Amino acid sequence: METVYSDMDTSSCDYSFTHTDDEDSGSSLHPASPSSPSSSCGKPPASPTELQQKKRRRGRARNDGTVHVVKKNRRMKANDRERNRMHNLNDALDSLRSVLPAFPDDTKLTKIETLRFAHNYIWALSETIRIADQRPSKSRDPPLLLPGLSCMVDTPSPSRDSCSWPSSASSSSSSPSYCNSDPSSPAAMDDYGYLQTDVVYSYTKFVPTIY
DNA sequence: TAGGCCATCTGGTCCT
């Protein structure tokens, strides 16, 4: 039975930095080791930033006791790169959130919600353009935006609870093919070019729309 | 308190 993570269970003082020190000493399963730098153990962690100091102690700690100093430094550099990579990824996700319709309840979209919402949003925008192109140019009918888009863009105070998609019809003749067959398709359209509630909702936890 | 979400570490794999 593998028990290399037992230090995580016995003390909050563990962490990879602790365990790297342990790697040097070869006593990896002793979280109370005096070499442990964790702040909760009375010693500040050797982390570059305050944020890292706060979040350092998350994650799994592994101890094999055979890692050399060179490997340890390499691992630390790799951890740093990985951290930066994930931060960049999160920054990109924040940028994506910033261009998506916001909600007054100020609830931050989760990562998966952001991606799904963006997927649906792009698709809805595409549909709006397509429908607009199909309309006679002299038409004076106002709603060029899909209901969902008009809500997302124009409605002053939509919320996850108050908004909903119209859910009347069923077919989606105007939808891209992937919308009908691919389970990842963002939404289906009814005969009026409205995004259908149930379909959209199945791909987003909430429904950003009008009505 | 359970479950969801998240940040982080870690080792493996692929690429340059």
Added chain:
DNA sequence: AGGACCAGATGGCCTA
């Protein structure tokens, strides 16, 4: 060889 990418594992935080 080293960096990027990925998935698994783990603990912390928050909410219903």
